Amino acid sequence: MFGILGGGKGHKIKGTVVLMRKNVLDFNEIVSTANGGVLGVAGGLFGAANKVVGGIVDGATSVFSRNIALQLISATKTDGLGNGKVGKQTFLEKHLPTLPTLGDRQDAFNIYFEWDESFGIPGAFYIKNFMQAEFFLVSVTLEDIPNHGTIRFVCNSWVYNAKEYKKDRIFFANKTYIPNETPTPLVKYRKEELENLRGDGTGQRKESDRIYDYDVYNDLGNPDKSADLARPVLGGSSAYPYPRRGRTGRKATKRDPKSGTPTSDTYIPRDESFGHLKSSDFLTYGIKSLSQNVIPQFQSAFGLNAEFDKFDDVRGLFEGGLYLPTDVISKISPLPVLKEIFRTDGEQALKFPPPQAIKVSKSAWMTDEEFGREMLAGVNPCLIQRLQEFPPKSKLDSTVYGDQTSTITKEHLEINLGGLTVEEALNGNRLFILDHHDAVRPYLRKINDLPTAKSYATRTIPFVERRWAHRSHWLLNESLPHPRGDEFGAVSRVILPADQGAESTIWLLAKAYVVVNDSCYHQLMSHWLNTHATIEPFVIATNRHLSVLHPIYKLLLPHYRDTMNINGLARQSLINAGGIIEQSFLPGPFSVEMSSAVYKSWVFTDQALPADLIKRGMAIEDSSSPHGLRLPTEDYPYAADGPEIWATIKYGCKNTSFSTTSQMLLLHKIPNSKAFWKELVQVGHGDKKNEPWWAKMQTREEWIESCTTLIWTASALHAAVNFGQYPYGGYILNRPTQSRQFMPEIGSPEYDELAKNPQKVYSKTITGKNEALKDLTTTEVLSRHASDELYLGQRDGGEFWTFDKEPSEAFKRFGKRLAEIEDKISGRNKNSSLRNRNGPAQMPYTVLLPTSGEGLTFRGIPNSISI
Template sequence: MSSIVEKGKLVKGKVVLIRKTLIESLTNPKALIGTGFKLINSLVEDITKSVSFKLISRTKSQDTTNVAGKVGKDSYLENKASVLRTLEGIKEEFDIYFEWEDIHMGIPGAFYVTNRMNDEFFLVSLTLEYPAPTTDHDQNNIHFECNSWVHNQKFYKTDRIFFANIPYLPGKATPVTLQTYREEELKNLRGDGTGKREKWDRIYDYDVYNDLGFLPSDGQEDHPVLGGLKYPYPRRVRTGRKLIHNNKNGGEYEEPAEDNYVPRDENFSNVKGKEFRELGKESLGRVTPLLLSLYLKTTTNEFNGFEEVQRMYEGGVNLPISIPGNCTPSVLQFPPPNVIQESKFAWMTDEEFAREMIAGVNPVVIRRLKIEELASPCKPLCNCTQPSTITNEKLEINMNEVKVDERYMKLTVIIEIKFVEQALAQGRLFILDYYDAFMSYLTKINQLHSAKAYATRTFLYLKDDGTLKPLAIELSKPHKCEDRYLGIESIVVLPADRGVESTIWQLAKAHVVVNDTNYHQLISHWLNTHAVIEPFAIATHRNLSVLHPIYKLLHPHFRDTININALARKSLITAGGIIEQTFLPGPYSMEMSSAVYKNWVFTDQALPNDLIKRGMAVKDNSAPHGLSLAIKDYPYAVDGLEIWNAIKSWVQKYVSLYYSKDDAVQQDTELQAWWKEVQEKGHPDLKDAQWPKMQTSEELVETLSTIIWIGSALHAAVNFGQYPYGGYILNRPTQSRRWIPKEGTPEYIEMSKNPQEAFLKTITPKYQTVVDLSVLELLSTHSSDEVYLGQRDSLDWTADQKAKVLFTSFTERLKQIEDDISDRNLNQELKNRTGPIKLPYTVLLPTSEKGITFRGIPNSISI
């Protein structure tokens, strides 16, 4: 571009936008209503005559009584050969000329846009050729990064406004000419808290989880509304739909809707939306033929051996029916999950069972065992207490290590640690504990059809080679006596490699994994990433202006989160939805996550704090990242700490650009309002918890780093390994349908004769497996337009050149981390990096390609 165009007093600009596609208009029901002329007119509307722009000054006020920036005249788009829209939405560039005189109008800092067309369009950006005075922000061009849908003007109470990408703190730091516009735009985004939200609205507000629905078969306490003192929960975006009264429990529930409202700009991009729909149709479409075949009773819902499970990935399973004309496949086939690509049976080993606790899809629960936990009784269901059935003697049985004496090539028993007390003192004992999370719900769960579950605790020993060895599994469930649940019945299963004892050990491990799989999906994944981050996204839009430097930092880390959560509430976690159909807790799934949320603490979500709380690390200034790990080869922690420290370093340097003293944090009105609202409206059920006070830049840095960590790396760690590990249902079943058989029973005899059949009848059956795998495949897939940590979807995300330089350093640091992770995965001395299944721990590699890749850290929770 040249500088100011010598065409009178005109300033040239370039507008980039995406028009609604021809197909979108043709499939819009409202566009088809009437005579048809409206539809034809909408397809050929001349955007150059129907969309206008008006510049707003950031240096010149309207007059002495109105300090708001001067507003220029309407200008229209030019230089477009065709007004007809395309079959696919693509970026289009238009020239535009503004009548604007610098002496009288000053320097542009914002603009209004008015859309008079029937259809909305997506405004990407406006760039002005404007050689403003040289500062840290001003260059030869003034850039407005927009990325927003603009509807017809009749849908807005005030004109749509966009600001130049120059960051300003609120108050005196913002040009006085822009302050009114800044406050007005935030007011528009907050709305007034009333009315039903429409698809064109851009309003961010809070509501409880009253949109999950209820079932006619519910009892008085089934499917409660989540959010409140009894069932605490994070808040979600308010839709304002009509409420339905549930006479059984007195709750008020939103009536179902075909599409859940999300603020317009929270919808998926055209590219991602198309890919998501196509993949969803492909993956979830597999369910229909099997469902019909089951309905016609032409096949059983039980797998007939491991070979039938294997056929789902190798050649496919021939279904007994097909439906003409609907393109439904007659062969059921899934892509081979990573866990069985090298070996079909390595997943069964004790080494892999333990390794996945620190390098699998849910490596965030395992913790160090405390001596008092062995001495203390189990937490009772009522007033009856019973001591733990785990004793030192039972743990010590398998604490010996068997090693090969290379001199004589024979096995030698090495008793290096003989007593539990010694192992505890040396930090060698660990536990995967699901007792508290499941015990209070087992009575309800075990009354469900076919559900037979325990609350499990798995005890492990850290060997000299850095790997974990399972020592014992405790399986507990409520004990019923005289029609009352008076106590707890527990059994302890020890490792075995032959005979019926080995089958019982495999079944005990399956029960542990069922606990782990359900806790992972409901807590580690959904609650601790998706649900808890949504209030932060809402509060950010409501309280931090797009001009705010913290908004510019955080905004990429909320991309698609509100939309994917709305989709999940509609089909995955809704009453009677996929999770309830195929996961162990069934209708109590979301209520269980509410019970765990009671103890959620924001500051504990920072990786260093999490590791310390679980006893997996201690502070050590001489160690890398200031922490000494309890398990040196803990892939999630090792890789995660590098990512965490890169994030925190970037945030710290960025924050220092705008907050030189703690006073600046305290006096930032938008920031303080944002943080107050996060606690009081976003997480109001936990508002009395220990939240940071937000009085210092150190607290701000830690808070922002934690938000970014949750939305990026933590979610990646617990999400993108779902199909690679869980795509093989034998490795990560979602249901348990039988307890461990007791000697002398028919089930025990069956187990002795056919261990595979006993295993398959214990875990997830066929139909539920197909549903689970279809969903896991969808959730584990990256879209082609994903934006990863260390990337931005635009180089012009800020005009602050210093911030851009810092971000470039962050990007380079992540590239180095990616190389370091790859090098560690090649180190054969680090046995936990790949394990018996030979699957390198790649899930925290920052970048990825499209598809199921078992790697890549998106900026946000976008799937």
């Protein structure tokens, strides 16, 4: 294959354009055609294949050849005004269906550009689409440029009809420049592209837009539909601080001018939604289908008061299947995404895959050891702390809530400390605490006023002997608001373990109240707030201020993949008023509002894993350690595996984007870099803009640390709190999300019932059948990996962002280090002396293994928050 045709003037540069057509799997099309429930969706899936857009059948490859034009832009020669020369408009030519490098559903075309030496080296190109329908541009490759070689443009972007854009679409070569090193002919084009992405802050966004802008969370409620669906605006006030989300510009509701009108088709910048390219769209669209179609069918089938009567009823969901009326199963089964998620055996049986929590042992979840192990190796391993003061105190305002100090006494503890005093146990790093008290207490009165919610603010204290959770070494402290008013403090009691009679069920219920609090804190704070919500402002600020040519943009882009997409979907179906979270989690309508209260104490620098572990007392700085940390509790899988991942991410940042030979050392002096961080702090996280802990970004070390923290949050932290959701929470007895009645008091009829039928009382106390099915179906979707997921150390199409040797080699070493870590983690999981690696449930700690296959694998660290 040769790149220059002819001789002298009139040479032609040969190029290859790879694109993908809009087709049947584009879910934007399916949404618009599916108006008839699940059957309508299924019809949309198959009917969209024959849809004619604007009267033109864009599937014909000859149409692409006649209707897509490119113009090269020089990176070395100017037009006399200082801007890169623009070449002649050139159309695609021959279709190349057998090109060996093509991916699934990709098409390649030849294109020939007129060229001579006066044009110089191409550094960018304009592209115009003259068709009615959009297409996805994958890449453009120019071959054998004289005195240069091959030039590669990695595009990965939707291109709409040229009339949709105020400025022509432009793409730059796969090379990086900090702004002051950008070739002079490209400076104007780089600046214009950033201006296009920022927009002007006005108007309602449409599908083809690529504009990144900020807004508050004003779209969760629906006051025009019902006063019960009104929700406070989160963000922009001291009462409800919150990170910003992407602006859509939708019209205000009639009843509340501060709230935006909800919609089933929320705008996100077009390239943030990969549409038909990602099989994960089956999963994300599945969430919407669950919310709008499947869950209402469950409600219809079982009614409002459906209950599990015994533990075998719950296990039956996985062993024998759930028997539904024929009309219900017929409305669920046609949707392909749900066929993949649910296993159907027989016309009326809906069978779920068994969660790992019960694959080996059906009763391990009931043990104290497993209860404690999941604090360290479960789906929410980031909340446990080493107890550093006694008694535990509250940070709540005592003028509002009175004295909220724990009522646990030294006498309660010391009977189980093996002869140690409380002080000796504290000094020996033997006492820990799982503390949900301050997060739950401000909302507890409101929660307990809900018809089917009854709970406590809890503190749980384990004492560590030779292993993490010896049966007799537990204390639970449960608190309720004082009946005379909040200012009078709390009504509390301490519960100790028991293993016989009704008291053993009381102890099991006491643990359930703790797990309900932990499930809610995990979903709303550890998962949604600390990863999804806090990362979105970074996505917006990066696209507004860091050009695609910027090395930091190249570094961060893979860690933003699909985040705005899944967050937009969450606002439609998961965290919205009346959505799945409000329906199936304890706080109900106060769910996301509670996460706003926790955001008040959010600190970006504390999201760095070493800082987080040290702050919680779960690690101690130790310069002699390979990672600078020593663990008081060695058998803490999250803290044992995490620092190695963290250190490797930091190595990757330092050596691929912040090498000592680069002028990245001077980042703090570059206007674009300064503007990126300034806007992120002052707008993206504007409610925290006056906090003193924000890095000033004046040194290379500050940039490395901040980028490492960001990538850790978007990749490993999210993996740790996401992909265990179904393995642990799919079995609702192990991880309930609701508590619906208070603990029975001795002498009451409820206590007598508990003594006679403990399983029924336990089942009636925790999440009911309808809500359990909502949890089960949703977490099964959210715990899955797509077939084309990209994991830490991988890049789209295998492309690194630069051909420069030093960072390219460093990226390869980054991948090798991750492979070595995977081997180490697998080795630790086989070490029988590390009991928390498997525990009674025999669930190895695998969520921080870097790689994974497709599906429900309980492992793998994707680059980004993509589900």
